Amino acid sequence: MFLGIDVGTSAVKALLIDENSATRAEADIPLSLSSPKPFWSEQNPTDWWDATLRAIDALHAQNPAAIAATRAIGLSGQMHGATLLGDDDKPLRPAILWNDGRAMRECAELDAALPDLGMRAGVATMPGMTAPKLIWLRKHEPELFAKIKTILLPKDYIRLHLSGDKATEMSDAAGTLWLDEESRSWNADAIAACGLDMAQLPKLVEGSDPTGILRPELAERWGMGSTVVIAGGGGDAATGGIGVGAVRHGDGFISLGTSSQIFVASDKYRPKPEELLHSFTHAVPEHWFQMAVLLNGASCLQWAAGLLGETDIGALLSRVEAQHKAPSNVLFLPYLNGERTPHNNPYARGVFFGLGSDTGRETMVQAVLEGVAFALSDAQSRLHAAGTHCDLPGVIGGGARSRYWIQLISDIMGTPLARYEGAAKGPAFGAARLGRLALTNEAVEDVCQKPAIEEVIEPDQARHASYAPRFAKFQRIYAALSDEFTPD
Structure with missing residues (x-):
């Protein structure tokens, strides 16, 4: 069995599939958004983790034998969310989300500092991306900015809780503006332009790579084995692509x-x-x-x-x-x-x-x-x-x-x-497929088959x-x- 977890904006979705890609259990736990000021959009990372626990608990209640047979977990999530952790690895503030518009001026500052950023980052500088949000925080919340030890993306905050590992993968890192897309590596110039250093970012892996093992206490909670692999996973757009x-x-x-x-x-x-x-x-x-x-x-x-x-x-x-x-x-x-x-x-x-x-x-x-x-x-x-x-x-x-x-x-x-x-x-299904790839190392094209077409419109x-x-x-x-x- 392979478990996919998608940290969406409106819900955390968990889906369990078998070796034939048939769904054996699924659950959605709703999330709420906060907009404390016009054009702001935030969520509490702790709500993501609470919803993840509830979602997997629901799968366990639906089909305990299937959840116990889980061999790998893949992660998916809303992209761009600035999840900021302090020395104790706890969130310093609510995460600033993909549809937050506060950092428009900071985009212009980033473009002025790095005129070639769009060609290296694969996209024009936009306020929903992670990088300009950090420039905004440096200007408007400097005391908090000084306390940042680690910056994670939403799904990677869940990884930290599942296995204790700080990692992200290429497709989600792509949405930060800090990734050099062609070389698939962090762009040190873009990171420095935001007043950050490389040590504050997680290690980079491919989405089909393993990043760690499920914590023993969580494996015991859901009756799983001791070697459940956590895959790199992907941003929700990429995992949607893997799923179809x-x-x-x-x-x-x-x-x-x-x-x-x-x-x-x-x-x-x-x-x-x-x-x-x-x-x-x-x-x-x-x-x-x-x-x-x-x-x-x-x-x-x-x-x-x-x-x-x-x-x-x-x-x-x-x-x-x-x-x-x-x-x-x-x-x-x-x-x-x-x-x-x-x-x-x-x-x-x-x-x-x-x-x-x-x-x-x-x-x-x-x-x-x-x-x-x-x-x-x-x-x-x-x-x-x-x-x-x-x-x-x-x-x-x-x-x-x-x-x-x-x-x-x-x-x-x-x-x-x-x-x-x-x-x-959607993305939870693709995440489960990435979990399978991380465990079995099968060919991508063999696992990532297109679904049957029900109808061409x-x-x-x-x-x-x-x-x-x-x-x-x-x-x-x-x-x-x-x-x-x-x-x-």
């Missing part, structure tokens, strides 16, 4: 989770920071990927449902689909948490345009679904401009449960999309044509408002 077999050049997928991404695997390092793409190391050796990153995805639907008092999202989507006759006459900019690709604007916010006294909730929700699809189409254009294409992306994440939404995305993007069996498993060309003017208007509205989002 996106490891060969040109393989790709669209993730519809809390945020959303378009991910395409690559056989070499291809930086395109000018297109606001992420060109990062993959979670397995000698592999890379390019990715368009959007800070908003299925979370927009959850937000709209909550705002409208809708508790059954499935029933809501059925009603929206039943009344869908044409593009909504309301447009929605889905930038509730700012945006990366293609705008790099942490201050952008959501907008409904075209509301009238006759606007109903189904119309508004259709506009939300279309807005996310427009944003994906906008991001796809940046990948195409970089010469990156994927013939048949799969769709994964919570939003993949809705066939209607996938058809809508296909229609707007003009791209065939695949629905995979078990597509909602082709774009409706008439609908695609009808959406073209709406998409153009969507882009014009953002352009008209972009300066207005900047805080006074």
Whole structure:
């Protein structure tokens, strides 16, 4: 058995698979976000660990024999989170997350100090990355900054508790701006530019490498053996790719989770920071990927449902689909948490345009679904401009449960999309596969197989044509408002 743990933004997810990649038990423990000031986003690392314990306890309750047979554990997690530990290895403050926008000015300072950083780090300097957050802390919380002994990423904080090891791997380190992507090593210049030294960062491994052994007291708690291996794991985008077999050049997928991404695997390092793409190391050796990153995805639907008092999202989507006759006459900019690709604007916010006294909730929700699809189409254009294409992306994440939404995305993007069996498993499944690789040292391509395709959804060309003017208007509205989002 192989256990995958994903430290997400909305939940910690744990999933147990067997040698045939069949799921034997799974559990989700919800997490909450804190936003103490505008554009801030934080979580307490201790909440991640508490949720991890509860999730694995739940697996043990579901299937004690299977959890006892666990031989390896893989880790996945939300990327970029600055998790700061003191001399006692306890958090000094809440972690600053991927969708936090406070460090925009610090990005400009980092670019001025290191003009070539984008080409070495694989991405333009953005406030959600880890490095500018540390510059912000040095300026605004200097006493705390002076106490930092270790900087970890979210999943690696869980590793510390599981095995006592301080390590990270290439795909998650890629999101810090401190990794030299091509050489797969720490960039000492970028680290020094943040007022840090190499000793404050964990050791680097590949995602399929072992990093340690599960602590004896935890093995005893769950009835496991004494030699359960902990794998390097990966950032959630990379583990999502591992889970759907996106490891060969040109393989790709669209993730519809809390945020959303378009991910395409690559056989070499291809930086395109000018297109606001992420060109990062993959979670397995000698592999890379390019990715368009959007800070908003299925979370927009959850937000709209909550705002409208809708508790059954499935029933809501059925009603929206039943009344869908044409593009909504309301447009929605889905930038509730700012945006990366293609705008790099942490201050952008959501907008409904075209509301009238006759606007109903189904119309508004259709506009939300279309807005996310427009944003994906906008991001796809940046990948195409970089010469990156994927013939048949799969769709994964919570939003993949809705066939209607996938058809809508296909229609707007003009791209065939695949629905995979078990597509909602996501990064935890990929993490479990990395656990297996760390234990067995099998060939990556043998373990990281693509899921069976449940259905290929082709774009409706008439609908695609009808959406073209709406998409153009969507882009014009953002352009008209972009300066207005900047805080006074």
